[in-house]
Amino acid sequence: MNNSNKNNMTIHLKVWRQASNKEKGKMESYTLSDVSPDMSFLEMLDQLNLKLMKEKIEPVSFDHDCREGICGMCSLMINGHAHGPQLLTTTCQLHMREYKDGDEIVIEPWRSRAFPVVKDLVVDRSAFDKIMAAGGFVSVNTGSAPDANGTAIAKVVADEAMDAAQCIGCGACVAACENGSAMLFVAAKVSQLSLLPQGQPEAASRVKSMVAKMDEMGFGNCTNHSECMAACPKGISVEHIARMNRDFLKSSLLQ
Amino acid sequence: MSSETGDAAPSGPKFSFLILQTSVGRKYLVAITGLLSCGFLLGHLAGNLLLLMGPDSFNSYAHKLTSTSLIYVAEAILGVIFLVHLGLALKLNWENKMARPQKYVKKKTFGPGENIFSSTMPYTGIAILVFLVLHLTQFKFGSVYMTQVEGVEMRDVYRTVIEFFKNIWSLVWYCVAMSLLAMHLAHGVQSSFQSLGIRSKQIGQWLKCGSRIFAFGVPAGFIFLSIWCHLQ
Known part of the structure; x- marks a missing residue:
């Protein structure tokens, strides 16, 4: 993934990390550079995970499947909005062009007693x-x-x-x-x-x-x-x- | 799958009273008791409007109302309505808190029904309860004066009311309480129609509009009367 150009952004992420349902979780901060505005939100997370793996850090778990907005697998509470700020859009259909260089994005799993966290951003x-x-x-x-x-x-x-x-x-x-x-x-x-x-x-x-x-x-x-x-x-x-x-x-x- | 039709039919709770054991059923009760309380408010306001007719009319009305033993039945029913409304609302609120043990670090609200009226329902509700208790001690169990109307000895409630509202701080407190009541009703009345399943695409806007008129109109009526009393 080498698509560096002048429009690419640096994004500051705060992501909920929780090893399992039995363990306590906490917010972790990551800075991701070279984020293309044409990326989908999940592709941005893919890029984050590639970076984390290179750094020998456990990648962030998140749910996804069709990435076409029809399966209902993706979730994520993004800056306090379920599926992000764009109306009538699933997380997978949200694109990084919604954000600008230097933005901070807080990513949390769905919070509900009925949806226990399985790992990181994945809930049951x-x-x-x-x-x-x-x-x-x-x-x-x-x-x-x-x-x-x-x-x-x-x-x-x-x-x-x-x-x-x-x-x-x-x-x-x-x-x-x-x-x-x-x-x-x-x-x-x-x-x-x-x-x-x-x-x-x-x-x-x-x-x-x-x-x-x-x-x-x-x-x-x-x-x-x-x-x-x-x-x-x-x-x-x-x-x-x-x-x-x-x-x-x-x-x-x-x- | 069995070849007999209906073998896999889901079996729900069979007895109608079990409705109250469900969240939806409890919401019905909160809605019904809320709407009944609104009916009481309307009757109360209509009665209070007799203040404008002078002491004799208002005192005679209050005397007639309290001299029948049916008033005890009515008071008991009202008490039950308030207690059921309060108790169930508190229970539902507690269940709602329990439904999300881990809060969000960042959460924004942008629902069309989300406003200062809807988000303060538990607080305005508690404030109304405090007002109700004080209101009873200030009027029903407040200072007692006697008067005679057409030869009949009766309580001079008119004087108690005017005396109370002559005090500017009593007037301010009353107006604040009525404003909180208006806030509670602004979400509560229209929400009741949604909970009872009465709202639909065709009448949704009408219900919302009518509910808002009631929610602000009735407390405005009470505030108008209190200011009128102050100016007497």
């Missing part, structure tokens, strides 16, 4: 998987695929369900929420199914099971500050939370 987000396993699915018989247009769904309903279905389960909502609440995630997953006819047979039990599991996992409660919506890289609306609250009340009182 399996609490989301457990919530999904509690009800985030539709039970269907296997067999031949049904006709694509066999079930008529209004465009506005399909759009609303699609908005909810955009959730990539990254956990930015939990990280940004001052209470560490997972309401936006659960509401999106409940909504995407409850809005569609295929999700109706299990609609009542689904919302109850998923909320019960969410509580069990130790997430906080929603105080309607909408931090989650602002941090969500997919822009999922808190209106889905209102819908889930409505569905939960209906299912608890009527069924």
Whole structure:
């Protein structure tokens, strides 16, 4: 990686280092020079790790996978913003051109009791998987695929369900929420199914099971500050939370 | 997967009262008790407006209100509403603190619902509780004067009220407390509609607007009356 040019920057990083869940962590300072503005944020961390390895220092662990903004693996609290300062953007799609020479960047893992730190910036987000396993699915018989247009769904309903279905389960909502609440995630997953006819047979039990599991996992409660919506890289609306609250009340009182 | 439809259906809590054991259910109760308290505020303000009609009207109203035994039932219900609202809000707040044991070194807030009203809810709530206790000792259990209206002996609450607000510091304290109440309501009322699932895309803006009018209008009404009393 030898792309040195006059636009390259020197960045001062403060990164959370924690060897394991059992050990205490702390912020470490690193200075990284020759950072290209065209690099993605994760490529900048790759460059940091190359430098650390050359210096015989343990590289910084961080989550990533597709680096295309669709898998939900990358995380990182960057200067107090989940996924960084750019709206509707995952960390992997954030680029160093957002920063200028000499900037200090504080990088922390998602902070939540339900997301314990595995190492450095990597957290265990399996609490989301457990919530999904509690009800985030539709039970269907296997067999031949049904006709694509066999079930008529209004465009506005399909759009609303699609908005909810955009959730990539990254956990930015939990990280940004001052209470560490997972309401936006659960509401999106409940909504995407409850809005569609295929999700109706299990609609009542689904919302109850998923909320019960969410509580069990130790997430906080929603105080309607909408931090989650602002941090969500997919822009999922808190209106889905209102819908889930409505569905939960209906299912608890009527069924 | 089994061939029988519904075998893998998730099994949620089956009894409706279990709703209160969930975070969402507790939020319903906080919202409902909050909205009921708002109903009380509106009734209280309507009653206080009789101050403008003079001592006889206000005293007769207060006498009628307190001479029926139903007032004890109403007071008990109000007490329960306040206690449930306070107790659950404290519990939810404690759970929220526990949900993030390790704080961020750097954290910025930029949610559209994030403002001075929403971020100070626990503090304005506690301030309102302190105000409520003092308010009861200053008026309900405050100085007692007697008067006669159309031959009926009754408490001269009008005099107690005017006497209280004649003191500039009492007036200032009252106005500060009402401003804190307005702050609490500014987030609380619209947040209740979200918690109860009433908010939707179609009526969201209307609810927000109506909630703000109520949140600032009702305390403004109380402040207006207190200043009016001071000027008497």
